[in-house]
Amino acid sequence: MQAPLDLKLLSTFVRAAHSGTLSAVAVQVGRTQSAVTMQIQRLEEALGQSLFHRSGSGVRLTGSGERFLAYAERILKIHDEAISAFSDKGLHGSIIFGSPEDYLSAFFPALLKGFGTMYPDVEIKVVSAPTVELRTLINARQVDLALVSTPNPGDAPDVVRRESLVWVGSRPTLELHDFGDTVPLALAASNAIDHKGACEAMTRAGLRYKIAYASNSLAGLIAVARSGLAISVMAEGAVPPDLHVGAPLPPLPGLGIVIDFADAERSPAAIAFADHIRKVLPSL
Numbered sequence: 001m002q003a004p005l006d007l008k009l010l011s012t013f014v015r016a017a018h019s020g021t022l023s024a025v026a027v028q029v030g031r032t033q034s035a036v037t038m039q040i041q042r043l044e045e046a047l048g049q050s051l052f053h054r055s056g057s058g059v060r061l062t063g064s065g066e067r068f069l070a071y072a073e074r075i076l077k078i079h080d081e082a083i084s085a086f087s088d089k090g091l092h093g094s095i096i097f098g099s100p101e102d103y104l105s106a107f108f109p110a111l112l113k114g115f116g117t118m119y120p121d122v123e124i125k126v127v128s129a130p131t132v133e134l135r136t137l138i139n140a141r142q143v144d145l146a147l148v149s150t151p152n153p154g155d156a157p158d159v160v161r162r163e164s165l166v167w168v169g170s171r172p173t174l175e176l177h178d179f180g181d182t183v184p185l186a187l188a189a190s191n192a193i194d195h196k197g198a199c200e201a202m203t204r205a206g207l208r209y210k211i212a213y214a215s216n217s218l219a220g221l222i223a224v225a226r227s228g229l230a231i232s233v234m235a236e237g238a239v240p241p242d243l244h245v246g247a248p249l250p251p252l253p254g255l256g257i258v259i260d261f262a263d264a265e266r267s268p269a270a271i272a273f274a275d276h277i278r279k280v281l282p283s284l
Helices: 007-019 022-029 033-047 063-086 101-118 131-139 193-204 218-227 268-283
Strands: 052-055 058-061 093-099 122-128 145-151 161-169 183-187 209-214 231-235 254-261
Touching (some): 007 033, 022 033, 058 063, 093 101, 093 131, 101 231, 101 268, 131 145, 145 193, 183 193, 183 218, 209 218
Parallel strands (some): 093 122
Antiparallel strands (some): 052 058, 145 254
């Protein structure tokens, strides 16, 4: 009789299939790449099938791997559902959660504290990236769910929270910065919503500006703003108390925060965390 399949091997296989690189899986599961490679080899030996084509750029599924992926995902999903339904300890499982850095800074500690109290056996791994990158990770199923931004949310029904973008500086007024005719800006990377919104607002107002610093690092933007060398743009909830909000510059667009999922068939842990976010985030 063939030995039963190891759920840890199935989980590693599914992550590798979605990410396309074993190094990414190693980061996700907190193991070395060689250990991940050995797990894949053990699964292939158990099945008697080669599941991946390997190359210098990563891995891709063989025909057998494509067929087995659907089975592996179903087994893991049913396993999590069964544990959640019959365990006296409540919900189990692990999820990979994605979020822009400013939302992590402003909201994640409170979200995690409340959820962790209710579901201590759910493991949450966090990926920090801007919205445009998170959508790519969602489509590649490298994260299970993510908070992402949408511009000009209006009355969209799926918006969990509306957040203001604000100008941030080291002094209370633009005049006190003494920049002259051209305002230096410290912004997120050019593909970010806040970068585009800031540039469009300055252009509409006919104000001269230059990009003095561009980075998706919130810590970097805060450091430049504190230095007094540039005005930055941040989500209002992420502004440190020692910086000043509301320099007399043109209005910035609002943001809507929505929850995006990688799969139509969502794990019980992912559903529970999303429900918790919808309940708690609007009041933070």
